[in-house]
Amino acid sequence: xxxxxxxxxxxxxxxxxxxxxxxYQEKFGLIYRYVYGKVGKREVAEDLTSEIFxxxxxxxxxxxxxxxxxxxxxxxxxxxxxxxxxxxxREPSTSLDDLLDxxxxxxxxxxxxxxxxxxxxxxQRLLQALPERYRExxxxxxxxxxxxxxxxxxxxxxxxxxxxxxxxxLRRAADLEQVATATM
Numbered sequence: 001x002x003x004x005x006x007x008x009x010x011x012x013x014x015x016x017x018x019x020x021x022x023x024y025q026e027k028f029g030l031i032y033r034y035v036y037g038k039v040g041k042r043e044v045a046e047d048l049t050s051e052i053f054x055x056x057x058x059x060x061x062x063x064x065x066x067x068x069x070x071x072x073x074x075x076x077x078x079x080x081x082x083x084x085x086x087x088x089x090r091e092p093s094t095s096l097d098d099l100l101d102x103x104x105x106x107x108x109x110x111x112x113x114x115x116x117x118x119x120x121x122x123x124q125r126l127l128q129a130l131p132e133r134y135r136e137x138x139x140x141x142x143x144x145x146x147x148x149x150x151x152x153x154x155x156x157x158x159x160x161x162x163x164x165x166x167x168x169x170l171r172r173a174a175d176l177e178q179v180a181t182a183t184m
Contacts, residue, residue: 023069151166
């Protein structure tokens with residue numbers, strides 16, 4: 001999981017190799033967990049953590065206190081994660097004008113589709129096969145779009161009774177549909 005940074009990158013800084021390795025070992029777990037919590041993918045978190053430490057090695061100030069170095073490292077981590085998400089969600093640069101210039105004719109004109117009566121016929125047959133109370137509750141709730149309260153007032157029931165009646169009606173309709181589908 002831990003990836004060691006190249007000795008060349010470490011030598012290019014004013015920081016002693018041993019000091020940086022100690023700093024890296026102490027802070028790697030913290031930074032990795034922080035990054036993983038922000039991106040949620042192990043591979044991406046590993047790559048970003050390595051990138052963060054590479055950025056850190058290039059401009060580390062060994063005169064800073066350990067607390068300020070840790071804050072500075074988290075600042076690098078935040079900006080690196082922000083850059084990652086910016087790149088991840090960047091919109092494609094193709095504009096509508098570019099598409100039109102390339103010969104795209106726009107969305108196809110949709111012809112009004114002929115209303116199919118097959119699903120409506122099936123619903124009508126299912127409703128006719130249900131008892132009157134089930135038919136009424138389903139019609140109120142789904143065809144007339146009445147609320148539970150309005151349906152209860154119209155049918156002379158309480159709201160909990162309408163809920164139960166609706167559940168039973170839907171269950172019966174589903175059973176009837178399965179029987180009708182199985183016989184076809």
